[in-house]
Amino acid sequence: MTVAVKTFARLADAASAVSTERGARFLAGGTLLMRAVNEADPSIETIVRSTDPAFVHVAVSSARVELGAGATMAAILAERELSFLHRVARAVGGPAVREAATVGGNLFAPSPYGDFAVALLALDATVTLAGGYGQRELPLDELLAGRERGASLVSKIAFRRPPGETFRFATVTRVHPKGLSVLSIAALLPLTNARIAGARIAYGAMGHTPLRAKAAERALEGRALDAAGIAPALAVAADGTSPRDDAIASAWWRREILPVHLRRLLLGVDQV
Template sequence: MPVTVKTFQAVGEAASALSSDRGARYLGGGTLVMRDLNEGDVSIVTVIRATDRALQGIDAAGARIRIGAGVTFARVLAERDLGFLHPAARSIGGPAVRNMGTVGGNLFAPAPFGDFTVALLALDGMVSLQGGFGLRDMPLEEFLQSRDRQAGALAVGVSCIRPASTDAFRYRKIARIKPKGGSVITLAAHLPQSGGRVTGARIALGSMAPTAVRAKAAERALEGRPLDAAAISAAAAAAGEGTAPADNSLASAWYRREVVGVHLRRLLSGQES
């Protein structure tokens, strides 16, 4: 079946075309859409592109940084002000994938992929969506829960908070093939502290559900406590609560449930994987 490619200059025009065509998919870096096309996905009849420069913008000047959906992971790695996101960007595929893959596309990547989104979720991520309703910001957690119903909306950018210190944010991806393999488990934790106690803990997990999820039981185990061995043990014991990992070629659901607490303990303790 032939596929029609439509290119628009403005984000609004592209979003309108996307929302009005049920067979349309947006093409960013192509690491997801082109794979689907090459594998014979006949549901895609139109490919939408946009050349709007707003999709390439980065604003890292404030406490909350903004990244255009079309920014590649190679570009993230080139930005010194985004250093706290470099481990997450570096864990995405090899150089070819990082040169093409985009921040916006990663929001739609199914498990065991979507590792950058795990980092954004731990950093109170927001998604800017353009659709028939206009432009609006949606909490990343809410977006992920309704992602399958967002097909007609165009993600134009993301934002997240900047960690107050280098040790306040921690990220780790467990993969069998490094650096470009799919995730066995991906973990990210933002652990602000006040008066020596954790305040506003956010822990995100990848490959522990169909999308990235918060480990809310583990967050509660840390909240208001010093980040000591007792608190870390309590968080590790609660890490798997509320998760729904799947079996795949990388690991079984059973294995993921068994080891998620081990890896969270190592992450929070600052141990090497």
């Protein structure tokens, strides 16, 4: 079976091709897609690429971060202003994978992959979809909920830069220093008068896609980040999750260890 490769200078034209060509798939870093091509996945008939410089552009100001969807984990690690995301980028594969793996591709990576998407969900990111007839912006939650439908091309991801030390991320693995995530947790923890005001917590590998821990977020509202303050959130940590059994861990075990690691993250105790 032959696979056609089509390269476009403009993202808008690549987006048109993704939605109109038969069996078209967009190629970013290729760490997942090329495996499917090499395994002769019959659903892939055309590979669409773009050399548009906007696709890899990263812009960081004091208030806002914009990441071209084609920015790699290595590019994130090279940007000092994005140091709050370095732990997240380092959680994705080994050095060779990080050179190719893109932020946009991570939004479509099946569970338990998707560590970067978990962080972006906690950061309340929006995604911009490129299209032949213009662009459209939508919340990341919405993209994740409909991502199986495919045929859309993410050009950019944007979010408010988190103030101070308000953003935290942890990934739990059984193989050290770096194995697949048993689960990952990201949290944005804004404080007003030493009380949580508007926390956002997201999990990876606790459902079909990265998901919000809405019950835990509600339980944290107005509470202090100490053992007594976070206890109600830990009690509902696994509410709304639907982890799966896989080769890395059972669903039961994921639910068991989730509050342990959420506790460490909220109290600022470094993970082992």
